[in-house]
Amino acid sequence: MTETIVVKIGSSSLTSEEGGINKERIAFFANELASLHDAGYQVLLVTSGAIAAGFKKIGYASRPKLVHEKQAAAAVGQALLMQAYQEAFAAHGTNGGIGVAQILLTRADFSNRKRVNNALMTIEELLHRRMVPIINENDTVATDELKFSENDTLSALVGNLVKAKRLIILTDMDGLYTEDPRKNPNAMKIDRVDHITDDILRIAGGAGSSVGTGGMRSKIEAARIAMRGGVPVFIGRVMEPGDLMLAVKDDGKGTYFDTNEHNLPTKKQWLGFHSMPQGRIIVDDGAERALVQGGKSLLPAGIQSIDGDFHPGDVVEVFNAHQQSLGRGVVNYAAWQVQAVAGLSTEEVRRRVEVSRIEVIHRDEWVTLRA
Ligand SMILES: Nc1ncnc2c1ncn2[C@@H]1O[C@H](COP(=O)(O)OP(=O)(O)O)[C@@H](O)[C@H]1O
Numbered sequence: 001m002t003e004t005i006v007v008k009i010g011s012s013s014l015t016s017e018e019g020g021i022n023k024e025r026i027a028f029f030a031n032e033l034a035s036l037h038d039a040g041y042q043v044l045l046v047t048s049g050a051i052a053a054g055f056k057k058i059g060y061a062s063r064p065k066l067v068h069e070k071q072a073a074a075a076v077g078q079a080l081l082m083q084a085y086q087e088a089f090a091a092h093g094t095n096g097g098i099g100v101a102q103i104l105l106t107r108a109d110f111s112n113r114k115r116v117n118n119a120l121m122t123i124e125e126l127l128h129r130r131m132v133p134i135i136n137e138n139d140t141v142a143t144d145e146l147k148f149s150e151n152d153t154l155s156a157l158v159g160n161l162v163k164a165k166r167l168i169i170l171t172d173m174d175g176l177y178t179e180d181p182r183k184n185p186n187a188m189k190i191d192r193v194d195h196i197t198d199d200i201l202r203i204a205g206g207a208g209s210s211v212g213t214g215g216m217r218s219k220i221e222a223a224r225i226a227m228r229g230g231v232p233v234f235i236g237r238v239m240e241p242g243d244l245m246l247a248v249k250d251d252g253k254g255t256y257f258d259t260n261e262h263n264l265p266t267k268k269q270w271l272g273f274h275s276m277p278q279g280r281i282i283v284d285d286g287a288e289r290a291l292v293q294g295g296k297s298l299l300p301a302g303i304q305s306i307d308g309d310f311h312p313g314d315v316v317e318v319f320n321a322h323q324q325s326l327g328r329g330v331v332n333y334a335a336w337q338v339q340a341v342a343g344l345s346t347e348e349v350r351r352r353v354e355v356s357r358i359e360v361i362h363r364d365e366w367v368t369l370r371a
C-alpha cells in the first residue's frame with residue numbers, strides 16, 4: 001500500500017523576521033518533498049508563512065497583531081507562498097515538474113462532517129493524481145475563537161484524516177529539549193518519546209522567534225492528537241539534502257514520538273477532536289479506570305457531578321476528580337437526569353428516571369483522550 005507522509009513547515013523555517021519569503025528555503029524544501037514523492041510516497045504539505053510572507057508587502061513594519069491586519073497580510077502572503085511553491089515544484093525533474101494544489105481549511109470545516117469528508121475526497125483524488133496538496137489555515141475567514149493560529153494542530157488533524165504513516169513537523173530546532181535551548185544552551189535533546197506526560201508538556205515552551213507562533217508547546221500538543229489517532233510523529237529540523245528522507249526512515253535530526261494506538265475511525269476523530277462538548281461530567285477513580293483502561297461504558301454509579309445543560313445525543317467531556325480531561329462521548333441522558341442519578345446503582349436509576357439505555361455514555365460512542 002502506498003504510504004502517506006504529512007510534512008508541516010513552520011513560518012520560522014520559510015521566512016525571515018523582517019518579513020518576506022526565503023525562496024532558497026522553499027526551493028530546498030520542495031526538493032526534499034520531491035525526493036519522497038519520487039520514492040513513491042504520497043506527500044502532503046501543511047505550510048505556514050502566509051502572514052510572515054505578506055506583512056512587508058502590505059506595508060507593515062513587523063508581523064501584525066490585530067486580527068484584520070493578520071488576515072490582510074495572510075491574503076497577500078498566501079498567494080506569494082503558493083507562487084513560490086509552484087515554481088519550486090515545477091522546476092523539479094524533467095516532465096514539467098510536480099503539480100501542487102492549494103487547500104485552505106478552518107477548524108469549523110473539521111467540525112462539519114460533510115465538509116471534512118469533502119476535503120478528504122479531494123485530497124485522495126489529488127494524491128491519486130500524484131499532486132502535492134499544500135494546506136494552510138484559511139486565515140481570511142477563521143474567526144478568532146475558532147482559529148488554529150499555529151498550524152501544528154492543523155497538521156495533526158490532517159495526519160489523522162489521511163491516516164498518515166508519519167507526521168513530520170519541521171521547525172528551526174532539531175527536536176524537543178529538556179528546556180528551550182534558546183534560554184538554556186545546556187538543555188539536552190530527547191531522542192524518543194512514547195507518551196506525552198505532563199512533564200513533557202511542561203518543558204515545551206513558547207515560540208522562539210518573532211515569526212513563529214505556537215512554539216514547542218503547540219507541537220507537543222499536536223503530537224498528542226496525532227499519536228492518539230495512531231499516527232507517529234517526528235519533530236525536528238531538515239537542513240541538508242536527504243535529511244527529510246532520513247526523518248521518514250527513522251534516522252532524522254529530531255525527536256520521535258511513537259504510538260501503539262490504531263488509526264481512529266473518522267467518526268471517532270470527529271468525536272475526539274472536532275465536536276463541541278455541551279457539558280462536563282466529573283467521574284470517580286473507578287469510572288476513570290473503567291472508561292480509560294477497561295474499555296467500558298460510563299454508568300451513573302461512577303458520576304460525581306456535572307456542569308452545563310446538555311441533552312441526549314450531545315457530546316460531553318469527561319473529567320476526573322483532578323480536573324484532568326479523560327475523553328469525550330455522546331451522552332444518552334439529559335443534564336437534569338444525570339444530576340438525579342449521579343452515584344446511584346443501576347436498580348436505583350431505573351426506579352428514578354426513564355432513559356433509553358442505562359449507560360450514560362456507551363463505549364461505542366466514547367473516545368479516550370488521556371491514556
Ligand atoms: N523544550 C524545547 N525544546 C526545543 N525548542 C523549544 C522548547 N521550548 C520552546 N522551544 C522553542 O520553540 C521554537 C519553535 O517553535 P516556533 O517558533 O513556533 O516555530 P515554527 O514557526 O517552526 O512553528 C524554537 O525555536 C524554540 O525556541
Ligand SMILES: N[C@@H](CCC(=O)OP(=O)(O)O)C(=O)O
Binds near residue numbers: 009136
Ligand atoms: N496560517 C498562518 C500560520 C501562522 C503561523 O505562524 O504558524 P506556525 O509557524 O506554524 O507557528 C500563516 O500562514 O501565516
